[in-house]
Amino acid sequence: MDALTINEAAQTTGWSPRMLRYIERIGLVEAPRSSAGYRMYGPGELQRLRTLRELLAARDLGLGDVAFALRLRRDAALREAVDAWLDAEPRRPESVPAGDWLRWEQDKHARLLRAAAPPPTREMETA
Amino acid sequence: MDALTINEAAQTTGWSPRMLRYIERIGLVEAPRSSAGYRMYGPGELQRLRTLRELLAARDLGLGDVAFALRLRRDAALREAVDAWLDAEPRRPESVPAGDWLRWEQDKHARLLRAAAPPPTREMETA
DNA sequence: TAAACCTTGACACACCTTTGGTAAGGTTCG
DNA sequence: CGAACCTTACCAAAGGTGTGTCAAGGTTTA
Numbered sequence: 360m361d362a363l364t365i366n367e368a369a370q371t372t373g374w375s376p377r378m379l380r381y382i383e384r385i386g387l388v389e390a391p392r393s394s395a396g397y398r399m400y401g402p403g404e405l406q407r408l409r410t411l412r413e414l415l416a417a418r419d420l421g422l423g424d425v426a427f428a429l430r431l432r433r434d435a436a437l438r439e440a441v442d443a444w445l446d447a448e449p450r451r452p453e454s455v456p457a458g459d460w461l462r463w464e465q466d467k468h469a470r471l472l473r474a475a476a477p478p479p480t481r482e483m484e485t486a
Numbered sequence: 487m488d489a490l491t492i493n494e495a496a497q498t499t500g501w502s503p504r505m506l507r508y509i510e511r512i513g514l515v516e517a518p519r520s521s522a523g524y525r526m527y528g529p530g531e532l533q534r535l536r537t538l539r540e541l542l543a544a545r546d547l548g549l550g551d552v553a554f555a556l557r558l559r560r561d562a563a564l565r566e567a568v569d570a571w572l573d574a575e576p577r578r579p580e581s582v583p584a585g586d587w588l589r590w591e592q593d594k595h596a597r598l599l600r601a602a603a604p605p606p607t608r609e610m611e612t613a
Numbered sequence: 614t615a616a617a618c619c620t621t622g623a624c625a626c627a628c629c630t631t632t633g634g635t636a637a638g639g640t641t642c643g
Numbered sequence: 644c645g646a647a648c649c650t651t652a653c654c655a656a657a658g659g660t661g662t663g664t665c666a667a668g669g670t671t672t673a
Contacts, residue, residue, distance in 0.1 A: 364649070377633060380650095395640055397649055407574060414571050418564055421659095423630070424554050428568045431555065437545055441555045444541050447534060491619070504662060507621090522670055524619055548629095550660070619670065630659075640649065 361401060365390075368400035372408040379408070385426045387411065488528060492517075495527035499535040506535070512553045514538065 368390075369376045383389045383398070388407050390398035400408075414420065431438045495517070496503045510516050510525070515534050517525035527535075541547065558565045 366648075375632075378631085381631075393640095393649095395649075396651095397640080407571075410571055410574070414567055418567055420568075421630085423550075425568065425571070427551050427554055428558065429572060432572055440541055440545055441547075441552065444534075444537055444552070445556060445559055447537070493618080502662070503619095504664085508661070520619095520670095522619075523621095524670080548660075614673105616673090617671085620668080622666090624665085625663085627662090628660085631657085632655100633657105634653100634655080636651105636653080638650080641647085643644105643646090 362391075362399035363405070365398050365400070368398075368405060368408070372405055373412055374408060382408070382411070382422065385422060386429060387422065387425060489518075489526035490532070492525050492527070495525075495532060495535070499532055500539055501535060509535070509538070509549065512549060513556060514549065514552060 363371065365376045365379055368374075369379055372379075374382070379388075379390075379398070379400075388404055388411065390400045390404050393399050411425070414425070415422070431441065490498065492503045492506055495501075496506055499506075501509070506515075506517075506525070506527075515531055515538065517527045517531050520526050538552070541552065542549070558568065
């Protein structure tokens with residue numbers, strides 16, 4: 360008995376069965392299915408569901424927010440498009456001397472990397 | 487006459503004045519103010535507003551989505567928390583041979599970098 | 614000073630998201 | 644078999660988002 364059914368999983372994770380199906384539909388936690396089509400929640404899914412709750416509560420997020428983050432993660436083109444827009448800060452380009460434009464573009468790249476690779480501050484996930 | 491008032495900006499960007507105020511409130515495009523408190527839209531803001539429209543339409547996003555991406559960009563702790571959750575894939579850790587755990591953790595880091603630094607495929611922003 | 618702007622704040626409405634039910638029908642198991 | 648599950652597919656209510664409009668009051672400008 361390594362995997363729980365949806366109602367049991369709901370009990371131990373604090374979500375309602377209804378929400379577990381919803382969470383699956385938006386792609387956040389998908390449980391494997393039994394041969395008859397029943398969702399089977401293993402330790403991995405249960406942990407994931409619990410940490411999801413904590414994440415939402417701790418950061419005041421909605422499921423939609425996390426779903427969007429996931430979409431960003433999976434869709435490289437989308438990520439590039441959004442990043443490109445966000446990179447164009449409100450500072451007018453006039454503030455960048457014409458000759459420095461190329462370097463500016465390159466730095467933007469570097470900044471992106473730095474922003475995405477913060478010091479390994481483990482803290483979540485262990486809760 | 488380098489800066490437009492809100493109604494003029496609305497005309498040239500396709501947004502309504504109402505929406506320009508809304509967009510400002512959610513932190514996406516904030517226009518500097520005149521001494522009397524009037525919003526003054528310069529070329530930078532106008533461009534930003536136009537590309538924002540294209541981004542939303544092209545990618546079928548909502549303003550809230552972009553606002554959340556901005557929040558992710560600015561709040562490092564939030565970004566780490568969300569990334570940490572997303573990194574914990576549905577694959578149970580059992581699938582990783584015990585000894586490889588350390589290497590696994592390190593690779594996760596590398597994967598993150600790779601995901602955040604896609605080949606420089608410029609395309610947007612010039613529209 | 615008066616017309617034509619601007620500002621914030623409030624009311625309002627349509628639509629989408631989040632959740633809960635409930636119904637019709639398959640599965641498991643005592 | 645029958646109780647107690649599961650599944651999907653709807654209807655629905657509460658709350659958030661996107662958007663318009665109007666009011667009361669300051670600013671600009673002719």
